[in-house]
Amino acid sequence: xxxxxxxxxxxxxxxxxxxxxxxxxxxxxxxxxxxxxxxxxxxxxxxxxxxxxxxxxxxxxxxxxxxxxxxxxxxxxxxxxxxxxxxxxxxxxxxxxxxxxxxxxxxxxxxxxxxxxxxxxxxxxxxxxxxxxxxxxxxxxxxxxxxxxxxxxxxxxxxxxxxxxxxxxxxxxxxxxxxxxxxxxxxxxxxxxxxxxxxxxxxxxxxxxxxxxxxxxxxxxxxxxxxxxxxxxxxxxxxx
Numbered sequence: 001x002x003x004x005x006x007x008x009x010x011x012x013x014x015x016x017x018x019x020x021x022x023x024x025x026x027x028x029x030x031x032x033x034x035x036x037x038x039x040x041x042x043x044x045x046x047x048x049x050x051x052x053x054x055x056x057x058x059x060x061x062x063x064x065x066x067x068x069x070x071x072x073x074x075x076x077x078x079x080x081x082x083x084x085x086x087x088x089x090x091x092x093x094x095x096x097x098x099x100x101x102x103x104x105x106x107x108x109x110x111x112x113x114x115x116x117x118x119x120x121x122x123x124x125x126x127x128x129x130x131x132x133x134x135x136x137x138x139x140x141x142x143x144x145x146x147x148x149x150x151x152x153x154x155x156x157x158x159x160x161x162x163x164x165x166x167x168x169x170x171x172x173x174x175x176x177x178x179x180x181x182x183x184x185x186x187x188x189x190x191x192x193x194x195x196x197x198x199x200x201x202x203x204x205x206x207x208x209x210x211x212x213x214x215x216x217x218x219x220x221x222x223x224x225x226x227x228x229x230x231x232x233x234x235x236x237x238x239x240x
Contacts (some may be wrong), residue, residue: 004188007195009225015055017224018198022048024218025201035208051194058187081162095149109137131163
């Protein structure tokens with residue numbers, strides 16, 4: 001059962017039962033209209049339209065589809081970026097193996113000491129920090145010196161480009177996380193509104209039909225759900 005619902009049924013069962021109750025409401029509106037001033041055919045049709053709209057536009061909505069896509073995009077950038085920064089560090093260690101002091105200074109300035117270990121543990125924020133440290137601190141003179149040792153300039157260009165791509169992808173993912181929460185809350189509000197309205201009709205109608213068991217059953221919400229599921233089970237049974 002999804003969070004923030006006022007009912008203990010599956011969303012599909014709640015909506016289909018609400019639709020069934022509404023049809024019974026419409027069929028008996030001539031009788032029921034004497035109970036309340038706003039109970040008329042127009043009101044019944046409004047509820048039916050509201051339920052149809054919820055089924056059409058919100059039932060089964062994949063609220064996390066875009067989030068999964070953004071996460072996938074982020075992962076697609078993360079792995080090659082991590083590979084390239086690790087490859088850069090290895091080449092620096094080889095190229096400056098005869099000058100440990102210089103190597104230590106380069107690795108420190110480029111952020112390897114502060115962020116590489118966490119980045120290798122799939123920490124996205126650490127990887128972004130490392131990439132931007134490289135992007136910011138890779139001066140023209142340092143770049144020229146590194147390239148003169150034989151390191152590819154294309155590797156450095158890719159790493160700098162990853163910094164922007166990964167930052168944008170991470171922002172997109174975080175924004176969608178919040179958007180997913182808002183969408184879930186909106187759907188819960190719509191479904192709860194339908195349930196509350198229909199259950200209100202049920203409470204009054206069942207009381208009105210206290211001495212008419214057949215009609216009372218039409219407005220007993222749990223009974224409608226139960227009958228609906230029983231019908232499903234029968235229809236799913238294999239033929240003899």
